[in-house]
Amino acid sequence: MTEHPEHAEQPLRLAVIVGSVRDGRFGPTAARWFAEQAAAHPGLSVELIDLLSYPLPLVMPEPGSTPPPEAARTRDALAALLTSADAFVVVTPEYNHTVPAALKNTIDWFFDEWAAKPVAFVSYGGMGGGLRAVEHLRNVFAELHAVTVRESLSFHNAWDRFEGDRPRDAEEAEGAAKTMLDRLVWWGTALRTARAVRPFEH
Template structure:
C-alpha cells in the first residue's frame, strides 16, 4: 500500500488582519478528507527570516539559523506543497518570496499547488508569478488551482460560510493532481536523487 503523501500547506501572508489562516484552515479541512494525504501547516508568521541573507558560504546568526533549519526541515520532509497566498500589488507577498528564496533543494522535483484570494482577481496574478518562481527552483506547479474572488465575502468570523460546493470540487481535483504527481515524483526521487 502506498503511504500517504506528506502535504505542507504554507500560509504566505504575514500582514495584520490577513485572511490567510482562515483560507488555509478551510483548505486543510478539504485536504484532511482526502485519503491520499497527511497535512501539516506552516505559517510564515511563525518563521521570521530576515530580508538580508548572508553571503554564500557564510552562516547566518544563530537565531536566524535556527529558524532556517526548522523551516528547512519541514520543507525537506514534504512530498508536496500548497501555497496559500493573497495578491498584493499584482503579485504575491514579499514575505513569501523571501521564504522561498532562503531555500533551494527543498522545493526541487516536488509538486506545488496554489490557493489564492483577493479582490476581483482572486489572487490569480500572484499565482502566475509564483509558477515562474517555482519553475526556476525545479518545483512542478500543477495546472489546477483555487481562487477566491472578493474573499472577505466567503471567509468571515464564522469560518468559511460563503465557500460553496464548486470550491470543494475544485479542491478535490487539485488534491487528486497533487497526489498523482507527488507519488510519481517521490518514487522517482527514491530511485534516483534529483540533481539540480
C-alpha cells in the same frame, strides 16, 4: 512504473503554507479550511505552516557563511518541515499585483527543499482573486525545479465568499479543492517515486 513497496502505504506529506504575514490577513482562514479538505483526502498527511511563525531576515548570508543564530534556528526548523514534505500548497494573496514579500523571501532562502516536488496554489483577494501572484509564483518555482500543478483554487472577493471559517458556496469550493488535490496526489506520487529511484540532481 509502480511505486516502491516502502512508499506504497505511506501517505504523501503535504505542507500547506500560509504566505501572508500582514496584520488582519485572511490567509489563515483560507488555509485552515483547505487543510481540512486535504486531511480528508485519501493518501495525504497534512502539515500547516504559517510563515508568521518562521520570520527570516531580508538580508541573506553569503553562500557558505552562517546566518545569525536566531535566523539559523528559524531556517533550520523550516528547512526540516520543507524537506520532509512531498508536496506543497501555497496559500497567497497578491500585493501590488505580485507575491507577498515575506513569501518570496522565504522561497528564496531555500533551494533543494523545493526541487522535484509539486506545488499547487490557493489564492484570494478582490476581483483578481490573487491570480497574478499565482502566475508569478509559477515562474519562481520553475526556476527551483519544482512542478506547479495546473489546477488552482481562487477566492475572488474572498471576504464576501466566506461566512466565518467556511465558504458560503461550500459544495463548489470543496469540488474545486478535490480536483486540485487529485492532481497534486498524482504528481506527488509520481515525483516521490522518481526521487526514490533516482535522486534529483541540479
